[in-house]
Amino acid sequence: MAHILAIGIATLDVINSVKVYPAEDDEIRAVSQRLCRGGNATNSLTVLSQLEHQCYWAGVLADEANVCRIETDLKNHQINTAAVLKLTEGKVPTSYITHNLSNGSRTIVHFRDLPEYPFNEFQKIDLSQFDWLHFEGRNVVATRQMLVWAKQQAPNLPCSVEIEKQRDDIEVLFELADVVFFSKAFAQAQGHTNAPSLLNAQQAQCGNAKLTCTWGESGAWALDGKQVLHSPAFPPSQLIDTLGAGDTFNAGIIDALVRGQGLGTALHFACRLAGQKCGQQGLDGLRMDAIYPKRFKIRC
Numbered sequence: 411m412a413h414i415l416a417i418g419i420a421t422l423d424v425i426n427s428v429k430v431y432p433a434e435d436d437e438i439r440a441v442s443q444r445l446c447r448g449g450n451a452t453n454s455l456t457v458l459s460q461l462e463h464q465c466y467w468a469g470v471l472a473d474e475a476n477v478c479r480i481e482t483d484l485k486n487h488q489i490n491t492a493a494v495l496k497l498t499e500g501k502v503p504t505s506y507i508t509h510n511l512s513n514g515s516r517t518i519v520h521f522r523d524l525p526e527y528p529f530n531e532f533q534k535i536d537l538s539q540f541d542w543l544h545f546e547g548r549n550v551v552a553t554r555q556m557l558v559w560a561k562q563q564a565p566n567l568p569c570s571v572e573i574e575k576q577r578d579d580i581e582v583l584f585e586l587a588d589v590v591f592f593s594k595a596f597a598q599a600q601g602h603t604n605a606p607s608l609l610n611a612q613q614a615q616c617g618n619a620k621l622t623c624t625w626g627e628s629g630a631w632a633l634d635g636k637q638v639l640h641s642p643a644f645p646p647s648q649l650i651d652t653l654g655a656g657d658t659f660n661a662g663i664i665d666a667l668v669r670g671q672g673l674g675t676a677l678h679f680a681c682r683l684a685g686q687k688c689g690q691q692g693l694d695g696l697r698m699d700a701i702y703p704k705r706f707k708i709r710c
């Protein structure tokens with residue numbers, strides 16, 4: 411078991427499942443609705459928790475009615491929330507998600523008015539207890555300060571950063587991380603039409619970091635030094651729900667690397683895990699033993 415801290419968001423996800431995706435200005439009826447906790451960092455932690463790691467979350471919540479659902483879910487996944495900053499004003503970040511039952515796609519409209527997790531809160535955390543830190547690349551200035559601080563306080567503590575969206579100056583984070591997770595959306599926003607093109611273009615800015623880039627049903631690519639690695643996707647027998655597939659992939663990479671595996675093995679494992687997630691609703695009950703009977707032993 412490794413001790414893993416993730417810094418990022420927890421959200422309330424309002425998920426409407428529809429038979430087919432509506433056209434603009436349509437009015438349609440949802441087949442079903444469910445409310446659950448979401449958010450990239452906490453999604454990855456719930457998967458890591460199932461992979462038998464001790465997980466910790468640092469993020470911001472608002473003290474309002476919906477916070478209960480989020481806190482209960484984190485508690486049910488044994489995620490430690492001691493570093494959470496709870497504000498008296500504001501609303502928990504909320505995502506309104508249209509889940510298309512015909513192809514598993516998820517279309518997200520996200521609303522937030524809470525500030526991001528601040529550097530001065532991060533400075534209060536004792537980093538010596540962790541084996542891995544994972545950041546969402548959101549507030550670039552504060553995330554950079556946290557990465558620099560982490561490298562000063564705990565130089566051997568591996569740090570990963572998820573780069574999901576284009577944000578001003580986000581490149582300053584790349585060289586401070588040991589692993590950078592790029593998304594297809596980020597690659598496309600940079601004008602790339604495939605993952606290797608993005609990875610090769612970013613390498614110069616990333617120091618010695620290991621890089622990955624997911625590409626939906628085409629699987630994922632990684633760059634370790636000069637070596638480009640690819641894993642195909644592992645489509646489930648029935649495509650149910652792709653919400654959180656990228657967060658599951660990130661958890662799979664972190665799990666394999668923290669267990670001392672190479673990037674090629676990690677990539678393959680993460681795609682299998684993400685593929686399994688696409689065959690079910692939500693992130694609970696991922697059966698790793700069913701697809702990976704002999705998982706790698708932990709080395710930390």
Ligand code: ADP
Nearest residue numbers: 624625626627629630643645655656681684685
């Ligand atoms: P995100 O959830 O961030 O949009 P992606 O859609 O790129 O992320 O998916 C992340 C990973 O999930 C992919 O690299 C792939 O391994 C897996 N995945 C996504 N969509 C599918 C699919 N339709 N079938 C099988 N695996 C998938």
Ligand code: FRU
Nearest residue numbers: 421423448449450505654657
């Ligand atoms: C899925 C997800 C949702 C959340 C949204 C935030 O990756 O984390 O759970 O609402 O993305 O951007």
